[in-house]
Amino acid sequence: MEYFLTEQQQLIKSLARRIAEERILPVRAELDETEEFPWAIVKDMADADLFRIFIPEEYEGLGEGCFALCIAIEELARVCCGVALTYAADALGAMPILLYGSDEQKQKYLPDIASGAKLTAFGLTEPSAGSDAGAIKTTAVLDGDEYVLNGTKQFITNGGEAEIYTIIALTDPRKGSRGASAFIVDKGTPGFTFGKKEKKMGIRSTATRELVFHNCRVPRENLLSKEGLGFILTMKTLDSSRPGVGALAIGLAQGALEAAVAYARQRVQFGHPVSAIQAVQHLLANMAMELEAARALVYATAKTIDSGARNFTEEGAMAKVFATDMAMKVTTDAVQVFGGPGYMRDYPVEKMMRDAKINQIYEGTNQVLRNVIALELLKRKALRE
Amino acid sequence: MNFVVCIKQVPGTTDIKIDPETNTLVREGVPSVINPFDTYALEEGVRLKERCGGKVTAISMGPPQAEEALRETISLGIDEAILISDRAFAGSDTWATSYVLSKAITKIADYDLIICGRQTLDGDTGQVGPGLSEMLGVPFVAYVSKIEEIKEGYLKVQRMVEEGYETMEMSLPAVITVVKEINVPRLPSLRGSMKAKTAQIPVWTAEDISADTDKAGLTGSPTRVVKIFFPQRTHKSEMLQGSTELQVTQLMEKLEEII
Ligand SMILES: Cc1cc2nc3c(=O)[nH]c(=O)nc-3n(C[C@H](O)[C@H](O)[C@H](O)COP(=O)(O)OP(=O)(O)OC[C@H]3O[C@@H](n4cnc5c(N)ncnc54)[C@H](O)[C@@H]3O)c2cc1C
Ligand SMILES: Cc1cc2nc3c(=O)[nH]c(=O)nc-3n(C[C@H](O)[C@H](O)[C@H](O)COP(=O)(O)OP(=O)(O)OC[C@H]3O[C@@H](n4cnc5c(N)ncnc54)[C@H](O)[C@@H]3O)c2cc1C
Numbered sequence: 001m002e003y004f005l006t007e008q009q010q011l012i013k014s015l016a017r018r019i020a021e022e023r024i025l026p027v028r029a030e031l032d033e034t035e036e037f038p039w040a041i042v043k044d045m046a047d048a049d050l051f052r053i054f055i056p057e058e059y060e061g062l063g064e065g066c067f068a069l070c071i072a073i074e075e076l077a078r079v080c081c082g083v084a085l086t087y088a089a090d091a092l093g094a095m096p097i098l099l100y101g102s103d104e105q106k107q108k109y110l111p112d113i114a115s116g117a118k119l120t121a122f123g124l125t126e127p128s129a130g131s132d133a134g135a136i137k138t139t140a141v142l143d144g145d146e147y148v149l150n151g152t153k154q155f156i157t158n159g160g161e162a163e164i165y166t167i168i169a170l171t172d173p174r175k176g177s178r179g180a181s182a183f184i185v186d187k188g189t190p191g192f193t194f195g196k197k198e199k200k201m202g203i204r205s206t207a208t209r210e211l212v213f214h215n216c217r218v219p220r221e222n223l224l225s226k227e228g229l230g231f232i233l234t235m236k237t238l239d240s241s242r243p244g245v246g247a248l249a250i251g252l253a254q255g256a257l258e259a260a261v262a263y264a265r266q267r268v269q270f271g272h273p274v275s276a277i278q279a280v281q282h283l284l285a286n287m288a289m290e291l292e293a294a295r296a297l298v299y300a301t302a303k304t305i306d307s308g309a310r311n312f313t314e315e316g317a318m319a320k321v322f323a324t325d326m327a328m329k330v331t332t333d334a335v336q337v338f339g340g341p342g343y344m345r346d347y348p349v350e351k352m353m354r355d356a357k358i359n360q361i362y363e364g365t366n367q368v369l370r371n372v373i374a375l376e377l378l379k380r381k382a383l384r385e
Numbered sequence: 386m387n388f389v390v391c392i393k394q395v396p397g398t399t400d401i402k403i404d405p406e407t408n409t410l411v412r413e414g415v416p417s418v419i420n421p422f423d424t425y426a427l428e429e430g431v432r433l434k435e436r437c438g439g440k441v442t443a444i445s446m447g448p449p450q451a452e453e454a455l456r457e458t459i460s461l462g463i464d465e466a467i468l469i470s471d472r473a474f475a476g477s478d479t480w481a482t483s484y485v486l487s488k489a490i491t492k493i494a495d496y497d498l499i500i501c502g503r504q505t506l507d508g509d510t511g512q513v514g515p516g517l518s519e520m521l522g523v524p525f526v527a528y529v530s531k532i533e534e535i536k537e538g539y540l541k542v543q544r545m546v547e548e549g550y551e552t553m554e555m556s557l558p559a560v561i562t563v564v565k566e567i568n569v570p571r572l573p574s575l576r577g578s579m580k581a582k583t584a585q586i587p588v589w590t591a592e593d594i595s596a597d598t599d600k601a602g603l604t605g606s607p608t609r610v611v612k613i614f615f616p617q618r619t620h621k622s623e624m625l626q627g628s629t630e631l632q633v634t635q636l637m638e639k640l641e642e643i644i
Contacts, residue, residue, distance in 0.1 A: 011578055018572055049575035062575060
């Protein structure tokens with residue numbers, strides 16, 4: 001399929017592929033086994049300017065948009081969804097500053113994000129607030145020129161490894177979600193510590209940790225946007241980052257499809273390769289079709305965002321849900337094509353299937369996002385009446 | 386500080402073919418790459434620049450096509466790349482190559498450290514680095530595996546020897562050749578790749594570097610390749626016995642027999 005990449009986007013694609021194949025592929029099984037954070041690869045990605053892609057030129061970035069970011073994420077995820085998520089979550093953590101940061105905040109934080117010197121994370125979820133994000137309990141109380149943060153965030157990607165955190169906390173608990181605000185919190189701020197690192201089913205090289213705030217004093221100038229706008233900021237941030245989750249899914253599925261095709265051609269049963277069996281061929285054909293449809297949707301969504309569209313909640317949700325459901329199915333079918341070996345750690349599709357599941361859960365579960373899509377549909381209909 | 390990295394463009398294969406008629410390498414149809422050992426030299430040059438500040442320049446003596454290899458160095462973080470090219474340089478042996486490169490470096494003038502690869506994939510002699518230091522009259526260390534300390538006028542390195550490492554100190558400017566243990570070369574960067582697309586690669590001719598053309602090219606090369614052949618795989622080996630002098634005499638006789 002021809003997606004009309006610019007010269008620069010082609011360069012991004014080929015460089016991300018080189019990093020994936022030369023630097024990630026040799027260690028992906030080991031990273032999965034040891035659950036080690038891939039610092040050496042993060043350094044390679046930084047040296048190659050991958051973290052500059054989504055940062056504007058005036059802050060040392062390349063000023064490329066969502067589409068170029070998706071291409072890079074896809075190429076990384078084709079080889080390892082874990083390493084790719086570390087990268088995608090960095091873009092997610094940078095998003096609130098990109099979208100809502102003041103010029104001073106951008107000057108202070110974006111150049112270090114662009115160079116890859118500092119990773120970022122986005123902290124919304126809490127033990128009692130997952131899909132129901134409005135139920136967060138973390139508070140931020142203004143005291144003099146500082147906000148004092150108290151509370152615990154849970155399941156935060158890049159937690160502990162990142163230097164820069166966007167944290168959603170209640171500045172006015174009486175107002176519920178309308179009382180939420182967003183803060184930039186630097187690692188090392190007194191009162192900000194890390195809880196346990198989670199042991200996960202997949203994407204095991206990523207760090208998922210608890211963030212603990214105990215009388216953590218954050219300078220007033222680290223408030224993003226205005227008090228009370230924390231939830232709008234969160235929704236807009238996630239709208240912008242969901243195509244990236246779609247890109248993780250299409251990259252992952254691409255890797256699984258390639259592995260399945262290669263294996264089917266080489267595995268002989270009944271005197272011929274299993275790729276000669278129509279039942280296997282149809283499985284492969286469905287995988288390829290569904291993957292390409294998801295890719296087209298993710299790319300179209302990314303290009304819609306890059307065109308300057310103002311509201312793309314529905315598109316972002318569709319791209320995320322469709323692509324991640326597809327990836328779960330395609331990776332499961334890849335294991336099926338492999339038969340018994342596919343279930344073993346010796347072959348990559350076993351890891352791919354484990355890595356796929358999370359994409360249906362974070363950044364809004366696929367059920368919650370179906371609610372979102374339906375709500376937008378119905379709202380539009382109601383508006384026309 | 387200023388660093389100069391010498392690179393050579395070589396055929397991108399270890400499956401080297403030699404034209405039996407002309408006794409030269411068959412280069413047709415073989416894609417060219419930066420000599421693999423030179424990628425470590427480039428990386429070290431870029432790292433030293435990142436560490437000490439200053440500038441890192443890559444130079445290569447070669448035909449016009451070598452521009453492509455030099456352009457690639459820009460994407461790897463090299464600040465400036467210069468092609469040393471002149472018809473008069475064609476057919477240079479290692480002596481003549483060292484001479485031409487030394488003249489180019491003399492023109493660059495402001496340099497602290499020259500970094501070469503340990504050897505090339507095609508010529509494979511490992512002589513250009515030492516030759517260069519001789520002609521420039523500066524210290525030389527081969528097989529450097531680590532730069533331990535560098536400051537104005539001073540360099541401390543670790544070099545590989547057969548069964549371990551040696552630590553050596555020397556004054557700057559100097560020439561070193563590096564081994565692959567020294568670093569892991571980075572991949573091209575996006576910014577670098579864009580810069581490389583439009584970068585100007587100046588070409589310096591014999592005249593530009595005030596090279597004496599009698600000392601360059603085939604005419605300036607004291608060695609002649611008389612014959613190149615693939616050795617027969619015989620498992621016969623003969624150990625020479627006796628004093629070193631005697632062994633050398635025996636060896637010379639044997640070599641003369643072969644040639
Ligand atoms: C590996 C990993 C990384 C993560 N990274 C981050 C991060 O970086 N930052 C961050 O803030 N969070 C992160 N999260 C949290 C993630 O976004 C939440 O887990 C997710 O939003 C779901 O919340 P929950 O786990 O509390 O599930 P719950 O909300 O308890 O949901 C349980 C089930 O109920 C369903 N459900 C709930 N409400 C509805 C509804 N209204 N309609 C339909 N179905 C519903 C859900 O779909 C789900 O099936 C991460 C999670 C994981 C596992
Ligand atoms: C048997 C044989 C036959 C040859 N026949 C011919 C021939 O017929 N015609 C011909 O033109 N050449 C020929 N050459 C090639 C030529 O002599 C050498 O390639 C050249 O002098 C460089 O030597 P080298 O490749 O051994 O480099 P080495 O000494 O092994 O290289 C060490 C380092 O020096 C630097 N370096 C080497 N060459 C250059 C360069 N050109 N520019 C910048 N830096 C450099 C690099 O950093 C390299 O890693 C022949 C070589 C050999 C061994």
